[in-house]
Amino acid sequence: MNEEEIEIPDILPAIAMRSNVVVYPNTVVPFYVGREKSLYALEDSMENYKQLIFLVNQKDTKIEDPTKDDLFKVGTVARIMQIGKLPDGTFKVLVEGLSRAKWVKLVEEKYFKFEIELLKSKYRKTKKLIALMRAVRDEMQKYIQYSRKLPTDALMFLEDMEDPDIFADLAASICPGSLEEKQELLEILHPGKRLEKILELLSKETELLEIEHQLDQKVKQRIEKSQKEYFLREKLRVIREELGGEEDAEIKEIEEKIEKGDYPDFVKEKARFELNRLEKMSPYSPEANVIRNYLDWILNLPWKEKSEENLDLKNAREILEKYHYGLKEPKQRILEFLATRKVSKSMKAPIICFVGPPGVGKTSLGRSIAEALGRKFLRMSLGGLRDEAEIRGHRRTYVGALPGRIIQLIRKAGVKNPVLLLDEIDKMGISFQGDPASALLEVLDPEQNKDFVDHYLELPFDLSEVLFITTANTLYNIPDALRDRMEIIEIPSYTNTEKYYIAKEYIIPKALEEIDIKKSQIIFKNEAINHIISDYTLEPGVRELERKIRAIIRKAVLEIVEGKNKVIITEKRVRKFLGAPKILEENKLEEPTIGVSTGLAWTAYGGTTLFIESTLFPGKGNLILTGKLGDVMKESAQIALSLTKKICGKDCMDIFEKNDIHIHVPEGAVPKDGPSAGVTIVTSLVSAVKKIPVRNDIAMTGEITLRGRVLPVGGIKEKVLAAYRKGIKKIILPYQNRFDIEKIPEEVKSDIKFMLVKEIDEVLKEALICENKEC
Structure with a gap:
């Protein structure tokens, strides 16, 4: 039976439902009745209304004695199918939902009796409705599968139902949701909209249940794995006990x-x-x-193992001479250390720092020291190092923690007294990961490194017997505190003569030996070697020279493989193999020029010559500086301008007031030390103001004061060698640098005339070409 076969009156007794159960039409639902008002309504329904009753839910289920305002407006007209009294005095009622209805007004005060209005929906069975029914069926199946709260046969009623309205009510009765959501489903009349809401609620709940199911599975797998491991370990322990109690x-x-x-x-x-x-x-x-x-790590470190030192001075001298040409001062310093070590073995190992341009043999010299001492040699490059943990190690709390590279290298050596070369110490950086230069202070300080504590080991390791050798291109990038702990040994640039002997006695024999070619098959003429040095390389070291020689040897080997018995390398063949000469005379002026003077600079890559160009043009007395100038260089230019005004006197003041002065240095400067170009700038400025040309065969270096005094500068040997390579025959030096001339090779001193000056006037008299003009 349904509501169409039963005549539903306009007035019906009502029961306020205070559970989360909402009765829908076309469903059969049991519930319990115990309140007095509800019992009166139940009795009235049975006696006067043919077992029909109006069921409406409370908004708040906690209210014991609700009023009409505590009830939802929409409820369900139901037919009482069965009543049973329970021992506690309450009644269990089984009802069948017939139709949606809403109450209009209350007609009885003793218990709820409402005037009601039935709610009907008008719809057509469309393809969309059929699709919605199918989607709800599928989602309901997932929900039942995951929730396990409903029997699987709950879907049987939905499978055979084709009426969308009845289908929607049956689905709503088993759909999860809060009281408000279920009441909303009751109030939606159109079955299509009702099915859309049901699908939304089911999808949300199914998704949550699916996540819970996945979590349950993971937990279950972990528990099973732990239990399995525990079982196997216990079984293994028992087996070991049975076999006689063997330890792991x-x-x-x-x-x-x-x-x-x-x-x-x-x-x-x-x-x-x-x-x-x-x-x-x-x-x-x-x-x-x-x-x-x-x-x-701690059981494989050489806590006490040491290499036996070889303190034979004759052997050490032979090794140093075998692998290195020249380098008199560094070799002498190494022999002094060995001699002192031979007398007193308790002497602490010094921290030696080789400073010089690239390619002069700093790293190979460290390797020779290790060979001379009979110690193991290790190398660690510090170029670009930014992480302090690379020196001190990582703490064990970090994943993948390791000791610092110092400890790693010592373990690799297997002894506690290796020769450890720290290469490119001037190229370390600072980042958010710390300052590695500061971390090196403890490593390189003889007073502290006896108890060096690596963060990973957390145990003191004695580094005092390690012979640390560091290398750098320049000193100005090394922090003062770190520099203070090292003995600086400068390795200067090579002269062309030194390069000639290095090429002939070291580079060529070594290259021929590596490719297994007899010396008689490839012969280098002396003039060919000098031609390569003078016209194809311009560097303080010998790396480029070695590359050129190896390139020539490769081309010569090709000719031998193709059928020649031997190849003689002459100047002509050098040009054939290497092409046109690479070193041009662009750094030497062809003739004296106004406003252009030749200066000498010292960089991380050795000495070099550079031009200082000055020019005047109409303006307001401004000074323009270009050419990658560092702060020191800019200060030199300001001082030089003030001094030039003083030298030129009052007669030239109009020139300075009505003209702008532009100073340009094409090759820039070293940011820290500058190019020591004070005298060069003054000479260029005075030449530009007085229109007097500067001699093109003179190079100069030195700083100046506002009073015109010439101050001493560094890197004299490198600067002189750079001028020598350019063919300059006269060099102006500060008087206080007179002792630096002694360090310059005799072959260079014999070709260059040195002029030592104390005042700027001496420089100008020598550098400017004064014919009929006052200097």
């Missing part, structure tokens, strides 16, 4: 190594403590692997 082989091996090894007491104590922790842990835990790695 790994633990036993480590324990034997600790007891039999020659370690300091504090290392043994730390190792036993960590081993005790390892025994109590599961062998498969991540922490156990961390402890194994730590024990491996």
